[in-house]
Amino acid sequence: MEKFFGREAGLAEQQVTGRAEEQLVVFKLGEETYGIEISVVHEIIRMQDITEVPRTPEFVEGVINLRGRIVPVIDLRKRFGLPVGERTSAWRIMVIQMGDITVGMIVDAVLEVLRLPAGSIELPPAMITGIDTAYLRGVGKWQDRLIILLDVEKILRENEKKELQEEAGREIASALEGQEELLT
Numbered sequence: 301m302e303k304f305f306g307r308e309a310g311l312a313e314q315q316v317t318g319r320a321e322e323q324l325v326v327f328k329l330g331e332e333t334y335g336i337e338i339s340v341v342h343e344i345i346r347m348q349d350i351t352e353v354p355r356t357p358e359f360v361e362g363v364i365n366l367r368g369r370i371v372p373v374i375d376l377r378k379r380f381g382l383p384v385g386e387r388t389s390a391w392r393i394m395v396i397q398m399g400d401i402t403v404g405m406i407v408d409a410v411l412e413v414l415r416l417p418a419g420s421i422e423l424p425p426a427m428i429t430g431i432d433t434a435y436l437r438g439v440g441k442w443q444d445r446l447i448i449l450l451d452v453e454k455i456l457r458e459n460e461k462k463e464l465q466e467e468a469g470r471e472i473a474s475a476l477e478g479q480e481e482l483l484t
Contacts, residue, residue, distance in 0.1 A: 321415045324440075326447060327394065327407040330382050334407075335416070335440060335447040342395040342402065344410050347387065353467055357460065363467070364393070364404060371395060372464040373404035379455060380435065398452055401461050416440045421449065 324335035325344070350362040350373050359378035363370050373393060377384050390409035395402060424436040437451040456464070 319418060321417050322421070322440075323413065323415050324447070324449070325394065325413055326411045327392075328390075328409040328411060329376055329380070329407055330385070333411065333445055333447050334450055335414075336394075336396065336450050336452055338413060340396045340398070340452050342397060345393050345395065345404075347391045347393060347406070356463070356467060360464065360467075361406065366395065366404075369402070371402055371404050372467060373406060374456075375406045376455075377406070377408075396452060398456060399461060401456075401465050403456070403464065405455075414442065416442055416447065424448070 323338045325338050325341050326333060326335045328334070345366070348364055350364055352362040353360065353372075356362075359374050359376075361373045361375050363372050365371075375384070385408065388408070392407055392410050393404040394407055394410065395404050420441045421438045422441075424433045424439050435450055435454050436448060438449040440447040440449055
């Protein structure tokens with residue numbers, strides 16, 4: 301396995317992204333700090349009632365109605381196989397774009413938005429915090445912290461994205477049928 305460290309990692313990242321720095325939304329999940337590119341984040345909202353959807357994977361909490369748009373919501377802790385913690389007032393739903401699908405991700409807390417120099421990003425080590433490195437694209441060093449950078453496109457498999465899109469479509473159809481019945 302090819303490894304990049306320090307300056308080489310930064311140069312490799314800069315060559316891949318073409319940027320000297322990345323702007324990240326940084327959030328907490330368990331004891332670790334994670335970051336995703338701000339360009340995929342639509343908005344961050346407080347926890348709200350989530351409508352459960354039967355026969356979905358365990359990590360899918362259900363769907364929310366976000367200003368008339370049905371958005372599937374996943375629990376990132378469950379997705380990564382981390383222990384599920386008690387819900388606190390700091391929990392948030394980060395609404396992000398994952399390819400063609402908009403998804404809400406439950407996180408423990410959103411900490412900040414920051415610019416991370418590409419030179420401070422390294423490829424993830426083989427084993428990190430107990431989650432599969434397939435979800436990761438690097439580890440950033442920021443001041444005295446390490447920020448685990450998620451690869452948003454790999455959080456869900458293609459078949460899972462398709463299932464969530466179909467489920468959101470069924471929820472919309474169901475809501476429309478309910479409105480038609482009220483009008484007749």
